Amino acid sequence: MRQLIAYLVCIAVAAIVTLAFTPREGASVGETALNTDRMQINGLLNLGKRQVAVGERGTILISDDRGHAWRQASVEPRRQISLTAITALSAGQLIAVGQDGLILRSSDEGSSWHEVRYEPEAGEPLLGVWAAGGDQVFVFGSYGKFYQSDDAGQSWQVLALEVDRSHLNAMDGGSDGRRMLVGEQGLVLRSADNGQHWQQLPTFYNGSLFGVVRLSSQRWVTYGMRGHVFVTDDFGEQWQAIKVGNTQPLYGHVLLPDNGGVLIVGAGSSMVRLDGQGHLLGTSRQPGLGTLTSAVVVEGDQVLVAGERGVYQGSGNSVAVLGKGEQRHETR
Template sequence: MRQLIAYLVCITVAGVVALAFTPREPKPVADTELNTARMQVNGLLNLGKRQVAVGERGTILISENRGQTWQQATVQPQRHISLTGLAALDGEHLVAVGQDGWILRSQDAGASWQEVHLEADTGEPLLGAWAASGQQVFAFGSYGKFYQSDDAGASWQALLLPVDRAHLNAMDGDRTGRRMLVGEQGLVMRSADSGQHWQQLPAFYNGSLFGVVRLSAERWVTYGMRGNVFVTDNFGETWQAIKVDSSQPLYGHVLLPGDAGVLIVGAGSAMVRLDGKGRLLASQRQAGLGTLTSAIVVGTGQVLVAGERGVFQGNGNPVAALNQGESLHEAR
C-alpha cells in the first residue's frame, strides 16, 4: 500500500487550478535561474503575470516570463518532501500541499511560503487542493483525508467523509455550490450545497480516477487509469465513456480559454483534447516529455505542461512544453 501511495505522490495533481487572475504587482523573487531539467513537477498554476510550479523535495518555482526561466521561491521551513499540488484563492493567496500532510500558504503570489500544517508522524500524503470562492479552500489525499480552511489557508479543520479511507485525488466545483470529488476504485462524490452534504455516486468504473473538471453546471469530465475518460451531461447521474486511443494513465488537465474545452495530459506524453461539449477532438503524444502531470495556458493560447522531466519548452529548453509559437490548435 505504501508503494501505491508513493506512486500517487509522484504523479497525482491537484484537481483544479485557476487560469486567469488579475493580481496586484507580484513581489520580486531571487534572480538565480534554476535548471529544471531533472526536477519532478507535480503542479502548475498561472497567475497571469506569474507562473508557479511545485514538485519534488519541497521545491516551489516561480516564473515571470511565461515559463522560459524559473527561480526558487522562499519556503519556511524548507523540508525535503514532495509537494503534490497547489491552488489559488486569488492572485495573492495560494496553498500548496504534499507528503506528510504538509500544507504551505503564500500571501504574496508565491514568492514566499509559510508552513501551516504538518503530520510528519503519519507519513501519509495530501494529493491535491481546491479553492472555492471567498476564503474557503480544501486539501485532500490518502485514506480519505479531507481538510477545510475558511480563512484562506491560515488554519485547517479535518472533516470526515463517507469514503471508507479511499484515496481522494481531485476536486472541482463552481460558485453555485456544485462540487465533485474523485478517487481510487472509481470513487465519485458530489455535493450540490457547497460541501455541506456529500453523495457517493454508483460505481461506473473500478479503476482510480485522478482528475475531474467542470465544463458546465451539468457537464463534467473525469479521467484516470488506462486512459479512461468519462463525461456526464446531468451532474453525474449517468456517465459515458470516451474512447481514447491510448492506454496510458491520465493525471492532469487545463481548461482552454473561450469555452474551447479541456486538454488532459498523462503518462507517455499523452495529450487528450475534448471540446466544450466533452467530445473527443484529438488523442496524441508529444514525444520526449515523459509522464505529464499538469498543464496551464499562458499568454494568447500557449500551453505549458510539466511532469517527471520538469517543465518543458518544445524548443529543447527543459522548462515547459510545446514551441513558443504554437497555438492551442497547432499543438500535437
C-alpha cells in the first residue's frame, strides 16, 4: 500500500500522463527543435536569458528565447523515467531530481547533464529540490528521503528526519536561517537555524501539501490538495485558510517581481494569485491547458506556465492579467 501511495503522490505532484515522447536520434542539441505541447512538464526554471524545463521520460528542454522555441539538452545517461523538479545554484550549476532516486547535475546552465545518484532498486521518487545558497542544496521525496550536498550536488549525505516515513514535497527558506518543509497528511516542519534542528508543527490540515513559499521571515504560504491554501504571519505558529473557491489540487507557484506576491497553479488550469501580504487577489483558469505544475516570470511580467500539455506562453499571460479573472470566495 505504501508503495502504491508513493506512486500516486508522484503522479499527483507531477500530474504525469502517458503521452508519447521519443528523443530524436542522430541530431545535435542545436539542430533539434521540439514541439512541447504533447510533453508532460513537471518543473520549470528561469535563468534570465534561458529557461529550462524537466518532465516525463527524462525530458530536459532548454529555451534561449523566453519559451518560444525549445530544444533537447544532452543527458548522460538518458533514462526513460520522469523528472519531477529542478533548481539553480550559482555559476550555471543546476540540479534536477526524479523517480528511482535520480539526481542529475549540470554546470553549463542546463545544456548538458550527468548523473550523480540513482537508486533503481528502491523504486522511490524524489519529489523536490531546494538550493539554500552557495554550494548547499537539498533533495527530498518519498518516505522521508532527505539528502544534503555542500559541494553543489557532486556528493550527497543522508539526513534523518522524524517524519514517520511521510512523503516530503516542497521546501523554502531564506538567508536568515528560517526554513519550512511540507509533505503529506498536512506535514509541516520548520527550522530557525539553517536546518540543523527541525520542529514538526501541529497539524492544521489532514491533506497533502504540495508547495510552500516564503513571503517574509514571518509570512509564509502553503497549498495542496482540493485547492487548500493557508497563510501564517508568525512563522507557522498559527495558520489561516484562504478562501479561494477552488477544489482543484494546487501543485506549483512563482514569486512575482517587485514584491508582487505569488501565483499558484494547479489542476484544471487553475491559478490563484496572492499579494505580498498573502491576501487573495483573485482566481482564474486558462482554458485548455489541463493540469499545471509550474510557472516562471520572464521578460518583466510575462508568465510561462507548464504542465500536462507542455509549456505555454500566451499573449495574455502577464502578471497584470493572471489571477484576476474569476474572483470567488466560497470554499469548503
